[in-house]
Amino acid sequence: MSPLQLFYRTTLLLGGLALATGCGQKAEDKPAAAAEEEVVVVEVEAEEPVLNVYNWSDYIAEDTIANFEERTGITVNYDVFDSNEVVEAKLLAGNTGYDIVVPTASFLERQIKAGVFRKLDRDQLSNWSNLDGDIMARVSKHDPDNQHAAVYMWGTTGIGFDEVKVAEVFPDAPTDSWAMLFDPEVIAKLSACGVTLLDAPTEAVSAVLAYLGRDPNSEDLADLAAAEEVLMSIRPFVRYIHSSQQINDLANGEICVAMGWSGDMMIAADRASEAENGIEIAYSIPKQGTVIWFDMLAIPADAPHPNNAHLFINYLLEPEVAAAISNYVFYANPNSASVEFVEAEILEDPGIYPPDEVKAKLYPDLARSAEYTRNLTRTWTRFKTGQ
Ligand code: SPD
Numbered sequence: 001m002s003p004l005q006l007f008y009r010t011t012l013l014l015g016g017l018a019l020a021t022g023c024g025q026k027a028e029d030k031p032a033a034a035a036e037e038e039v040v041v042v043e044v045e046a047e048e049p050v051l052n053v054y055n056w057s058d059y060i061a062e063d064t065i066a067n068f069e070e071r072t073g074i075t076v077n078y079d080v081f082d083s084n085e086v087v088e089a090k091l092l093a094g095n096t097g098y099d100i101v102v103p104t105a106s107f108l109e110r111q112i113k114a115g116v117f118r119k120l121d122r123d124q125l126s127n128w129s130n131l132d133g134d135i136m137a138r139v140s141k142h143d144p145d146n147q148h149a150a151v152y153m154w155g156t157t158g159i160g161f162d163e164v165k166v167a168e169v170f171p172d173a174p175t176d177s178w179a180m181l182f183d184p185e186v187i188a189k190l191s192a193c194g195v196t197l198l199d200a201p202t203e204a205v206s207a208v209l210a211y212l213g214r215d216p217n218s219e220d221l222a223d224l225a226a227a228e229e230v231l232m233s234i235r236p237f238v239r240y241i242h243s244s245q246q247i248n249d250l251a252n253g254e255i256c257v258a259m260g261w262s263g264d265m266m267i268a269a270d271r272a273s274e275a276e277n278g279i280e281i282a283y284s285i286p287k288q289g290t291v292i293w294f295d296m297l298a299i300p301a302d303a304p305h306p307n308n309a310h311l312f313i314n315y316l317l318e319p320e321v322a323a324a325i326s327n328y329v330f331y332a333n334p335n336s337a338s339v340e341f342v343e344a345e346i347l348e349d350p351g352i353y354p355p356d357e358v359k360a361k362l363y364p365d366l367a368r369s370a371e372y373t374r375n376l377t378r379t380w381t382r383f384k385t386g387q
Contacts, residue, residue, distance in 0.1 A: 042123050044307045049074045051308040054090075054098040056295065057082050057244050058267055059153065061328035068315050074308050082243040083199060091116045091300060098300055099309040102152055105294040106202070109142035109367040117148045118301045124310035125150075127317035130337040139294050142367065149296035150313055153263070153331035156292055156354065156362060157203050158285045160246070160265030164278070165193040165256035178211035178286045181259055184233045191237035194255030196246045201380035202368060203291060204231070204259065210288045216363050219372040224379055231383045241384055247271070250281050262351055266330035283351040285358055292362040294334075326352075 049072070053065075057080040065076045079098075081087055084107045090096045091103075091111055103111060111117065122128055128150070135154070136146050143149050159180050166173050170189040179186050180195075187195055197204055206216035208227040215223070239255060246258040251271035258265070262283060269281035297316065299309045315321055322333040323341030330346065332353050339347065346352055354362065368376065 044121075044124060044310075047305045047307050049308070050077070051075070051100070051305055051312055052077045052079075052098045052303075053100045053312070054079050054081060054087065054096070055100070055102045056080065058247060058264060059102070059295075059325075059329055059331070061324045064316075064321065064325060067321075068312060071315075072308075072311060074311070076312075085201075094302060096300055096302075097304065099303040099305045100312055101298055101300060102295050103298065104365065105139045105142040105149075105151075105296050106365040106367045108149055108296045108298060110370075111298075112143055112148050116301055117298045118303065118306060119147045120150070120299065120313070121310055124307065125314050125317065127314050130317050130319060130322075130335045132334045132336045135294070135334040139296065141364075142294075143296070149298040150317065151334035152295045152297045152316065153325070153329070153333050154292065154294045155262040155331050155352075156285055156290050157198070157200075157207065157259065157261055158265070158283055158290055158351070160250055160258045160260045160268055160281055160283050162193070162250060162253065162256040163280045163282050165253070166190065169193050169256070175282070175284050176287050178207055178288050180257055180284075180286075182208055182211045182230050182234060184237070187234050187237040190257050191239070193257070194239045194249070195237060195257040196239055196249070196255050197241045197259045198261075199241045199243045199384075201376050202365075205376060205379070206291055206363070206365075207259070207286075210286070210290065210363070213288070216289070216291065217366045219369060221375060224372075224375055228379045228383065231379070232386075235383060235386050251275065251277075251279065253277065253279050263329050263331035266349070266351065270330070285351065285354065285361070287361070289361040289363055291365045292359075293365045 051074050053076055065078055068074065069076055084104050087101055087103050088107055088111060091101065092114060131150060135151055139151055140146050161175060166175065169192045173190065174180060174186060180190065181187055181197065205224065205227045208230045209218055209223055210216045212226060246255060246260055247264050247268045248271065249255045250258055250268035265281060265283040272279035272281055297313050299306055303309055317335060319335055319337035320341050322335035323338040326333045326346055327343050330352055350358060
């Protein structure tokens with residue numbers, strides 16, 4: 001392979017690659033304003049034009065991948081998941097074949113310790129400075145000096161609910177509380193129209209602990225036992241435990257209450273609105289507090305196309321690209337330069353960008369120890385199987 005790829009700063013970066021590979025936008029096609037930007041040349045090993053991406057489902061704009069492919073000539077193989085545990089098992093086994101993976105920061109922390117990621121080459125990430133300094137400082141607790149990962153999107157975990165159905169089956173339902181899911185008397189009533197939980201053990205147990213007024217990040221086995229007791233008491237009223245199916249089921253009225261991730265619940269609302277089926281989905285951040293989490297772009301140590309992976313991360317760090325994703329999937333992005341391109345409706349939605357008084361109720365998502373995780377997994381298996 002010839003050892004040359006050219007990089008232009010910001011939006012011109014991929015134009016530079018096109019010049020080197022003879023595909024996509026030509027240098028002379030550059031808009032006049034852009035032509036004045038500083039050109040940065042970085043030499044890296046050219047790779048076969050392939051990129052293997054493993055991302056969460058419903059987590060990218062419709063044209064993000066197609067635009068990248070068009071601009072670079074790189075073919076993207078795009079797989080999806082809906083569980084940190086699944087990604088972690090694959091990463092720890094190795095040889096995933098993926099060039100980009102998107103674990104949540106608390107999981108990334110222990111994966112870094114297991115040596116499964118390569119360090120990012122900042123020389124290939126000219127758009128890195130677009131990242132919000134406060135957010136990157138926050139995730140540096142998981143990845144010291146942000147050496148291995150960039151934040152992709154962030155959000156919270158709360159309750160999505162069908163306003164009409166819930167009002168029908170339980171007019172005084174405590175929609176601002178985890179009691180919707182964890183009080184057996186409440187969930188028993190709501191079960192008439194269908195209640196679901198995320199298949200995310202750490203988050204479910206944390207939420208129960210917040211509901212009980214205990215430390216959501218506790219690794220005390222007495223707290224885990226208390227959470228298990230609650231989970232077992234509500235098990236008969238849970239229709240299913242799954243982390244992506246509830247989006248469409250809320251949108252089409254199959255269920256009425258779901259534990260869910262912020263943007264996903266808004267995707268459900270958007271799909272219902274597009275279907276014009278009269279269903280109105282709301283998203284609530286419970287008053288007892290909830291987790292704030294960060295999903296991270298990282299490159300496995302054995303990635304077959306690490307330079308293409310850097311190109312992709314740099315592309316995602318372009319302000320317009322990040323904004324287009326937020327506008328499509330309703331998740332907050334960490335890109336300060338993207339704000340002017342994010343729709344006002346998204347920026348002003350307190351469920352997406354929580355105001356300070358809500359932020360004060362958000363607790364961090366800490367990495368759990370291996371020993372605690374083994375106990376948690378046993379609890380979760382008993383919960384899922386109801387035994
Ligand atoms: N549909 C995209 C969902 C992204 C969810 N990220 C999960 C974070 C878990 N803490």
